Amino acid sequence: MIQVNNLSKTYNGTTVLKIDSLEIKKGESFGLVGNNGAGKTTFFSLLLDLIQPSTGNIINHGVQVNSSEAWKPFTASFLDESFLIGYLTPEEYFYFIGDLRGQNKADVDVLLAKHEEFFNGEILKNKKYLRDLSKGNQKKVGIIATLIGSPEVVILDEPFANLDPTTQFRLKKIIKDLADDPNVTVLVSSHDLQHTVEVSDRIVAMHKGNVVKDIQTSPETLQELEQFFAV
Amino acid sequence: MISKFLFLEWKSFTRSASFASNLALKIVIGFFAAYFILIFLGIGVGAFYILKKMKLDPVVAVNQFLFYYVIMDLIIRLMLQKIPVLNIRPLLIFPINKSTIVHFSLGKTILSFFNIIHAFFLIPFSIVLLIEGYDPASVVFWFLAVYSLFYCNNFINILLSNKDNLFAIFLGSAAILGGLHYYGIFDITAYVAPFFNALFNTYWAFLIPVVALVVLYYVTFQYFKKNLYLDAGLSSKHDEAKTEELTWLNQFGAIGTFLKNDIKLIKRNKRSKTTVGMSIMFLFYGLLFFTNGIPMYNNPTMHIFAGIFVSGGFLITFGQFVPSWDSSYYQLMMTQNIPYKGYLSSKWWLMVIATIVTTVIASFYLYFGVQVYLTIIVGAIYNIGVNSHLVLLGGAYTKTPIDLSSGKGAFGDKKAFNVKTMLISIPQLGLPVLLYWLGSKYGSPTIGLALVAALGVIGFAFKEKAFSLIEKTYKSEKYATIAAYKQKG
Numbered sequence: 221m222i223q224v225n226n227l228s229k230t231y232n233g234t235t236v237l238k239i240d241s242l243e244i245k246k247g248e249s250f251g252l253v254g255n256n257g258a259g260k261t262t263f264f265s266l267l268l269d270l271i272q273p274s275t276g277n278i279i280n281h282g283v284q285v286n287s288s289e290a291w292k293p294f295t296a297s298f299l300d301e302s303f304l305i306g307y308l309t310p311e312e313y314f315y316f317i318g319d320l321r322g323q324n325k326a327d328v329d330v331l332l333a334k335h336e337e338f339f340n341g342e343i344l345k346n347k348k349y350l351r352d353l354s355k356g357n358q359k360k361v362g363i364i365a366t367l368i369g370s371p372e373v374v375i376l377d378e379p380f381a382n383l384d385p386t387t388q389f390r391l392k393k394i395i396k397d398l399a400d401d402p403n404v405t406v407l408v409s410s411h412d413l414q415h416t417v418e419v420s421d422r423i424v425a426m427h428k429g430n431v432v433k434d435i436q437t438s439p440e441t442l443q444e445l446e447q448f449f450a451v
Numbered sequence: 452m453i454s455k456f457l458f459l460e461w462k463s464f465t466r467s468a469s470f471a472s473n474l475a476l477k478i479v480i481g482f483f484a485a486y487f488i489l490i491f492l493g494i495g496v497g498a499f500y501i502l503k504k505m506k507l508d509p510v511v512a513v514n515q516f517l518f519y520y521v522i523m524d525l526i527i528r529l530m531l532q533k534i535p536v537l538n539i540r541p542l543l544i545f546p547i548n549k550s551t552i553v554h555f556s557l558g559k560t561i562l563s564f565f566n567i568i569h570a571f572f573l574i575p576f577s578i579v580l581l582i583e584g585y586d587p588a589s590v591v592f593w594f595l596a597v598y599s600l601f602y603c604n605n606f607i608n609i610l611l612s613n614k615d616n617l618f619a620i621f622l623g624s625a626a627i628l629g630g631l632h633y634y635g636i637f638d639i640t641a642y643v644a645p646f647f648n649a650l651f652n653t654y655w656a657f658l659i660p661v662v663a664l665v666v667l668y669y670v671t672f673q674y675f676k677k678n679l680y681l682d683a684g685l686s687s688k689h690d691e692a693k694t695e696e697l698t699w700l701n702q703f704g705a706i707g708t709f710l711k712n713d714i715k716l717i718k719r720n721k722r723s724k725t726t727v728g729m730s731i732m733f734l735f736y737g738l739l740f741f742t743n744g745i746p747m748y749n750n751p752t753m754h755i756f757a758g759i760f761v762s763g764g765f766l767i768t769f770g771q772f773v774p775s776w777d778s779s780y781y782q783l784m785m786t787q788n789i790p791y792k793g794y795l796s797s798k799w800w801l802m803v804i805a806t807i808v809t810t811v812i813a814s815f816y817l818y819f820g821v822q823v824y825l826t827i828i829v830g831a832i833y834n835i836g837v838n839s840h841l842v843l844l845g846g847a848y849t850k851t852p853i854d855l856s857s858g859k860g861a862f863g864d865k866k867a868f869n870v871k872t873m874l875i876s877i878p879q880l881g882l883p884v885l886l887y888w889l890g891s892k893y894g895s896p897t898i899g900l901a902l903v904a905a906l907g908v909i910g911f912a913f914k915e916k917a918f919s920l921i922e923k924t925y926k927s928e929k930y931a932t933i934a935a936y937k938q939k940g
Contacts, residue, residue: 270785272930297786299782302779303786307855312694321788
């Protein structure tokens with residue numbers, strides 16, 4: 221369970237994020253939507269203790285993230301390409317993350333074999349360093365790397381951006397499978413309302429740093445969201 | 452159109468990261484520039500009279516060594532002068548002639564520091580020649596010819612700029628030629644001096660370098676114009692990747708994981724490879740001190756200074772930028788289940804291993820006597836015991852993101868100048884020199900060495916303490932470091 225208490229982030233007097241209270245249940249598939257500057261990435265950065273909150277805190281499975289590091293073993297995330305190590309090959313990167321998460325080479329290989337279809341033959345054994353892969357292929361590597369070591373919380377920022385249509389379908393399947401596991405909480409942010417509605421059972425819309433909508437996904441959700449954003 | 456380009460250039464200059472760096476650094480850079488200009492000016496004015504005093508014909512003497520001057524210039528350019536390409540990509544799709552783009556990019560290099568600096572020598576020297584009553588036409592033609600040669604170097608450098616290691620070949624040949632000359636075996640200047648003399652004595656000869664320059668410009672221009680495509684001249688080179696497992700490092704456990712990564716980091720990035728090259732240069736730096744190359748340096752107190760540099764080249768050039776080496780993926784590191792201790796230990800071991808290896812290689816200094824090599828060993832002990840901790844601590848305050856792919860900046864990153872880092876680096880060199888001086892003044896040089904070594908051993912004994920302090924510092928600097936690394940270039 222993730223609990224947000226009186227959280228706010230202020231830069232030079234401008235409040236970019238303000239969430240008084242938000243509770244994300246264990247096993248929930250949580251979708252975060254909003255326009256540019258709505259505070260999605262800021263929220264994720266706070267959740268990962270990459271920036272400090274101005275007020276309040278976030279508690280991830282009983283661990284207050286900005287005072288203890290005990291959340292790290294069960295939380296995996298991919299925000300952007302700065303999570304990749306450019307001079308490694310994809311294989312080396314996966315094994316490196318595996319080492320950090322206590323997975324040996326064989327464990328990682330099993331996981332990679334499972335996602336071979338997602339890689340579409342463009343990632344493994346390609347004699348390319350991560351820095352030389354296209355944006356979409358880099359993203360594939362980053363997303364799969366979050367699955368190493370069966371984390372309980374998976375955080376993906378804009379996972380659908382830059383992916384080709386086929387891969388988007390495959391990614392939706394991966395996220396849905398994750399969401400079906402009652403032990404895994406998935407947090408996904410996106411600009412794409414339809415994708416988010418499809419993979420999430422709960423959707424929160426943000427606007428200028430505030431939570432403006434918090435809905436359980438139903439057949440009408442997409443319409444409701446479209447109406448809200450069509451200004 | 453040119454005015455628009457100039458506008459872009461001006462903006463990129465005034466808004467570049469290095470321009471915006473702090474005032475202290477600007478003063479230092481300005482000071483260095485002024486220093487070089489003064490030296491060149493001094494040589495330009497003084498050369499004539501000094502050579503005259505040595506009973507040499509100044510023009511002949513200068514011509515004799517112009518060959519080396521021109522070759523050294525080329526080597527320095529190959530090493531340091533980057534082709535200042537206009538940011539070409541965004542311009543390709545606009546209604547601008549390709550020729551205009553190329554002319555402007557090439558024209559820009561004409562104003563490079565590497566070209567201007569020679570004026571500070573050549574102009575005063577030529578003026579002195581005129582004052583001393585040499586034939587004005589000869590002097591002017593000679594001046595044009597020699598300056599054309601430097602501009603030829605400018606364009607040769609541009610044409611050759613994508614070839615790695617070329618400067619090493621040039622440097623090697625120049626060193627061999629210089630050595631043969633010095634020992635009187637073969638004097639290349641005897642063969643090339645007549646050419647340079649002809650530039651002065653024969654009116655039309657100056658046309659040779661001038662025509663060469665025009666041809667070179669034309670060739671460079673054509674070359675660039677032909678390659679003005681995204682998949683040709685403007686593409687970035689992709690290396691063929693090979694997955695390496697380095698399984699022998701597994702026995703080191705958590706540290707092994709990071710060591711593997713660090714080894715790959717050093718092997719696969721231009722910037723870090725330059726660092727290794729620099730540390731090899733440091734290895735030979737001691738020669739300046741232990742031979743009588745520079746008499747001023749050849750005294751015991753300077754020797755300990757050299758000892759620290761010889762064994763600690765890698766420690767100083769690499770360690771200084773921990774954790775900046777990992778700046779491009781620092782956010783990843785901060786969200787993974789990583790103990791700071793393992794991360795830092797891995798860097799520490801890397802520096803220690805490198806220091807030991809360098810010290811072993813440095814055994815050729817035994818040629819200068821046991822005392823000299825002992826000094827180097829003591830320097831190594833101090834490096835391992837004290838400096839390794841200090842550079843790691845200093846690293847916590849060095850919040851300069853490193854662009855791994857670029858090779859420049861290894862001669863001291865411009866933005867890495869930081870008062871806190873500087874304060875930490877004072878004991879790196881000052882303390883051992885002071886201790887040694889005290890020891891040798893009130894006892895003997897051996898006591899001085901013993902004192903420095905003892906300090907190194909004490910530092911080593913307090914490793915755990917030092918590490919927990921370093922760890923704490925890294926933790927408290929975490930957010931500031933992440934924020935700093937996010938801002939690129």
